[in-house]
Amino acid sequence: MSASALESEAAASASPPASDSQTFRRAFQDLRDGFAQRELWLHLGWQDIKQRYRRSVIGPFWITIATGVQAAAMGLLYSALLDIPIDEFLPYVTVGLIVWNLISASILEGSDVFVANEGLIKQLPSALSVHVYRLVWRQLLFFAHNLLIYVVMVFAFGVWRHLTWPDLSAIPALGLIVLNALWVSIVFGIFSTRYRDISPILGSLTLLLFVLTPIMWTTESLKSQGGQAADRVKLAELNPLYHYLEIIRAPMIGKPQEAYHWYIxxxxxxxxxxxxxxxxxxxxxxxxxxx
Incomplete structure (x- = not known):
């Protein structure tokens, strides 16, 4: 057999090189490369806020005003309906609403994160996770603006008297919520890009979860009623967002919290x-x- 025939036979029998485009190594590399480009997504996230409030006198502080008005309206109304003292209920509602805005935005905007960045994805050579980091960073900036309401409330309603060193657990709780916002944006963002019906479904589901999550009402009020009302607390605990809310709201308003929220x-x-x-x-x- 000639040398050329042997080479042809060897080439035919040789298996093609395996592609690593669908490996966990490439998935981790995308996350690392995206984080390494933090100057890009930090700048883009800040520019998103500036662009949204362009030509506005007070700029992004409209976020704070809108959240504060909503919290005050809901707090005053439901405090009267549920017969709960306003100085106890308004901090509860305010912190719940601030944290909820961060969680819901991660779900709703996360489902459109890649569709909304179509131009950048096709033209800018960067890791896919850059757009996820940009989204979560932008929501953290919104959260920071809303914290001004919390600072005012802490002193106006004397919440600071109930705060102790263990309540600093709100900081790792926020970090845990950020970690969840990242994976939520990745999962929903990818599948919503392929199936565009997922985004409106998530919009309806998030609205439903807002009603089912203890933001405008408290589980303590249900327990105090006894009977079947107390049993409904167990239904509230089936809502996973309740546990996310509780690990950060309780320490921020100086309330005790149960460890099982963290485990879940x-x-x-x-x-x-x-x-x-x-x-x-x-x-x-x-x-x-x-x-």
Whole structure:
């Protein structure tokens, strides 16, 4: 057999090189590369806020005013309906609303994160996670603006007298919510890019969860009624967003909290990131074709 024939046979029998485009290594690399480009997404996130309130006199502080008015209206109304002292209920509602805005925006805007950045994805060579980091950073800036309401409330209603050193657990709780906002944006963002019906479904579901989550009402008020009303607290605990809210709201208003809220949130975080890594591994390369 000639040398050329041997070479042809060897080439035919040789298996093609395996592609690593759908590996967990590439998924982790996308997350690392995206974080390494933090100068880009930090700038873009800040520019998003400036652009939204362009030519406005007080700029992004309209976020604070809108949230403060909403919290005051809901707090005054439901305090009277539920017969709860205003100095106790208004801080509860205010912090709940501030944290809810961060959680809901991560779900709603996260589902459109890649569709909204179609131009950048197709023209700018960057990691896919850059757009997720940009979204979460922007929501953190909104959250920081809303914290001004919390500072005023702490002193106006004497909440500071109930705060202790263990209440600093609100800081790691916020970090945990940020971790969840990242995986939520990745999972919903990827699948909503492929199936555009997911985004409006999430909009309706988030509105429903807002009503079912203890923001305008308290689980303590249900327990105090006894009977079937007290049993409904167990239904509230089936809502995962209740646990996310509780790990950060309770320490911010100086209330005791149960450890099981943390266990549930940590478990969901692990499962959620497993889904996010799978989605990045499997579909990361297809997103530019889907947008």
């Amino acid at each position: 949130v940590l478990a969901i975080t692990v499962v959620g990131w497993a889904f996010a890594l799978f989605a990045l591994r499997k579909y990361r390369a297809r997103v530019p074709y889907w947008v």
